[in-house]
Amino acid sequence: MLITELGEFGLIERIKRVLGEKGPGEIVGIGDDTAVLEVSGDKVLLATCDAQIEGQHFLRDQITPRQLGQRAAAINLSDIAAMGGVPRYALASLALPDHLTVEFIEEVYRGMKEFLGRFGANLAGGNLARSLGGIFVDIALLGEVAPELVLLRSRAQPGDRVLVTGTLGNAAAGLQILLGKVNPGDLKVEPLVQAHLTPEPQVRAGQLLAKLRCVTAMIDVSDGLAGDMTHICESSQVGVEIWMDQLPISEVTRRLAEQNGKNPLDWALYGGEDYQLLFTAPPQEVERIISSVRGEIGLEVTPVGGVLKDLREKRLVRRDGVSFPLEAKSWDHFAKSRGQ
Template identity: 35%
Template sequence: MNEEAPFKGFESLSELGEFGLIDQIAGLFGKGCVEDTIGIGDDCAVLPYKDGQSLLITTDMLIEDRHFRHSWISAEDLGYKSLAVNLSDISAMGGKPLYAFLSIGLPDDLTLDWVERFFRGTRELSETNGVKLLGGDTTKSPGPMVINYTVLGVMDEDSVLWRSSAKPGDQIAVLGKLGESGAGLKLLIENKSSYSSSEQAMIKSHSRPQLYVEESQFLASNSAVHAMIDLSDGIQSDAGHIAKKSGVTLQVDADRIPITSDLKQVCESYNWDSLELALSSGEDYGLLFTFDEANAGRLSDEFKQKFNIELTIIGEVKDGSPELTLLKDGDAFDIGKKGFDHFRSEKLERSDSSDPSG
């Protein structure tokens, strides 16, 4: 990028897009501002720490009516989720989360009961994962609520799972209930008075996502695993990030994408495309990673024995242009939709029934 004319050739943020904006900023500042650091361009910034370890730092923001509506999510679940999205970034690199800092802008019409329940939800997740809330900042917001966490984690410096480390010949695997969060969001938009058990499962996946903190640390400790990313924006976007950073083609077989029976049932009821949701909807917070094909059997067996979870292999890494290619029935195809982009995707409009008192 020409540092004397950053953003040249673009007329708006919507044209540039979220990830284009990140690329432009990274080009202006470089990988990091301090020697031996890795900054913009991965799930976390990585700094030298001590005794052969690296310090991981991530930050993520949730804005009312962009990421959530009060009428759609309980105070406890919002407290839980707002921390979860940051812990997921630490997990994406295989790290152990340790400390959190919260900056939050609150409208003054919130009840103290709502605020207490929000922090009880945060505490539940922090205690489960051994994370300590050490401070931050609070302020009155004249508009929507703004929640911003910064989380620090640690891991062995030789075990960091970069987006840029996928190798030709690697297998591609996923963890998580793909597409369920996207289905949960669509159900909330439907604004029904009651939901079936399968529909409730979708909404729970959206409001209180399952994390893979211990599982990610196990994967990072295994030399067969090369690259990893969390599925926050959908496979189409997130697999594309690994392809771009690693300079390889990620070839994903759509016929091997895991789709839960609950998601299939809900999609059949509403005539939704379950495969489209599994590939393009965000906020699943599962993991996508690549690993050495020669170790596929051993890694799958060890993972199943330790966590009682089956690894699902969905494709392979190939030499080629840095992009994601999708196959269905052996032929290339395009579902048309892309993953979530903050500057291109539609916002959540404020609901008339929104109740900030919780």
């Protein structure tokens, strides 16, 4: 059924059915213009928003509507994760072309609900509008954290180690596959495509890292390690060296790059959209961090560099000691030319 046949309020009723009961803390939820929500008075509120725009962030023939909903939720959950926060409430603002089916929209909402629900958050409200162009899914996500646990970008200290969760470059490799720019051959690349389409936000790792009380600065890798590390450097007024050969790149990504004459470091450093956590901590805490995250979440953490004193010093260091400037060649929505 087309959404024009059902109308806005009919569509809201269908969405309400998809979303089911109100979540914990929701006094007034979906269906009203304004959600009424309980907050914990001893916490600070975290608030973030991020949009998925057709043609810009996704292509409709390469992502299912459910994956689109999951992806829109994931990128916002990742921002709350980077603060060590607990995601609680989401508002979804959608602009939709007339010709979409109700079933398509329901799948988008199912995807959002699934990913939010996995981390204890609910869709508490939103907005629907008609789009004269493509699909636009904008989510505002609210979370909470105890004020003493909040992790900022601005407190990295010279001498700290730089660490990252999981692997880097999978999402960029997955995008290259979707765009037909590399040939996977016999490689099992489904996880790479999935890493691009529905990244896994490291919410539990973020919360655990906050509780360890030794992380000095944290950000999620949305723009690429080089770009996001630069954000930490500028906020903290420090420099950095990144150990090129230590970057955690998966075997399949390495092989895909090799078979296609690409450098996997490009994907790891500048690809972006991995949604791993990049953070700094004193060297004496590194072992405890690695074993805690491995033990409690089953996720690897890798030391990939060190924090330097001088903001102007930002470099990549190769095993043989040769170093290169670390350029913030990250995703920039309005740059004249793009590195990707």
